[in-house]
Amino acid sequence: MKTLVLLMCLAVGCLAQAPHPCRSPPLLTGALSVSNVKFYGFAKYTYDALGQRIRFKEMGSYENKTFGIDALLLYREGIMYTIYHGNKTCKKDRLKTEDFHPMEIPKDASLLGQVVLGSSSGPGQGLLVNTWYGEQVTPTGGKAKWMSTFTEFGCVPVSTTYYTDMTGWVLTTFFNIVVGIEDPQEFIPPNFCKDVTLDDNAKAANFYTIFNNAKI
């Protein structure tokens, strides 16, 4: 009986706790859409926080011109490949290893609130999520405001809005996520990238370099 009461107290205690910043599962395969006033993109990605590797394939339009991107970011090796399938060429950039950021809510984030997206009245009709916000310094030294929604169960990203003076509001929605890596070969550069040399003089790339390398 005592054990039961103890267990119930523990259970209630756990349920009563406020949401805590969390880190998403380390292996994810999924899709995202990202948009601001001038830009719309749809990407499929494979994310490996253990190996610090991201494969990112995006189609989109910028100021009504379409573009395609295929990038492989190997943070641990410090290398980013931009892959051009059309003419089977590659661009190889240096990547700063310390620039890898896992998908997570930073520990100093503030909780905006917990809501059920949709409805809690029936199975499959709603999703319990926590929304967090904060500020951070951008790579260029500016200030960014962000707001992120992650699921309460599983700490899976649902959406993020990000504001800088340069970009305006950028809305990203995450969907069709499965926990795990659907195809580990996504992290291996294609054969035609093998002999491409690294431009040692070039400035180290970051995530945004992907877009500069895009074929428009």
Added chain:
Amino acid sequence: MKTLVLLMCLAVGCLAQAPHPCRSPPLLTGALSVSNVKFYGFAKYTYDALGQRIRFKEMGSYENKTFGIDALLLYREGIMYTIYHGNKTCKKDRLKTEDFHPMEIPKDASLLGQVVLGSSSGPGQGLLVNTWYGEQVTPTGGKAKWMSTFTEFGCVPVSTTYYTDMTGWVLTTFFNIVVGIEDPQEFIPPNFCKDVTLDDNAKAANFYTIFNNAKI
């Protein structure tokens, strides 16, 4: 055995069907947030499609000034109350009965796609939704583009984006919805509204009049 095969075929047949435009449950209580570049609002609402009644309580900010709204829209009676709790007064406007639109995806809408918001890898980690888009004529005769996401199960609204040249993109997110009316008194105007007379000469109100009547 034959019955089993038939049942399985039926089940697979149903599952294989493409999503159809749908209408939300007729009685809903919930919350929404709505925002565009200049405007942010948070509203609690009670929605009765059977009686064609909506109660709408909103707090928000427009160009950094905060405002509060409490409106009761009785479409069947053709009356809208704007309720000012501060000084216990009311404004009574005429409402066009035919302007009541149930929460639904119009039959001529196009399906953008079906996705799982978040993840399908674990219980409570994702939400199966359908996104639809279309165009419509605004009350002022302009053109509006819209995109709406409803749950596959239960046809519950999740989010809507709406574009007109006048408003820009307006993003609405629906959450904490329960099927049913939490408090039926929400549809009864407070006592201090009883003796307010209807301005018969005034132009008929519509949903947007709520915002014009807002106390800023």
